[in-house]
Amino acid sequence: MNKFFKALSDETRRNILRLLEDRDHSVNEIVGNFHLSQPTISRHLSVLKEANLVVDQRRGQHVVYQLNSPALADSARRFFGRFNDCAPDF
Template sequence: MFDVYKAISDPTRRRILDLLKEKDMTVGQITEHFRISQPSISQHLAILKNCGLIESSKHGKYIIYSLNMTIFQELLGWVIKFNNKKENDN
């Protein structure tokens, strides 16, 4: 879980997640939204993929990136349980 928090602590990676929330995209499409190089975006994508926040699939010569909603659901479930425990402690 620590890797997930570390991954979303970066504003560029959060912006990538926001973009992928709207639609699945290639690295080239994602790069169009930033003023950084495609290799830099690829590094951010690798971090997001390694912690499970995004998935990729090959379509012809393109790799399409999409959100892995399972991880987001687990994260949300943990936050809700954490919040409920904190409220019950008061």
């Protein structure tokens, strides 16, 4: 769970996740959407991958990243599920 929150704590990583909501992107495509270097974007992608929020796949000469929607939803469900007993019934 800590890796999940570490990954989401950075605005650039959240923006990368938003970008990947629409479709898969190569590293170069992701870099083209930010004013950051390729090594910096790669470090952000490594953090997201370690948190299991993105997965990568080699397609020819390119590595393509995609949002791991099931893992993202599962982590959110596990976290917010802890508060079910605290929330009042409306």
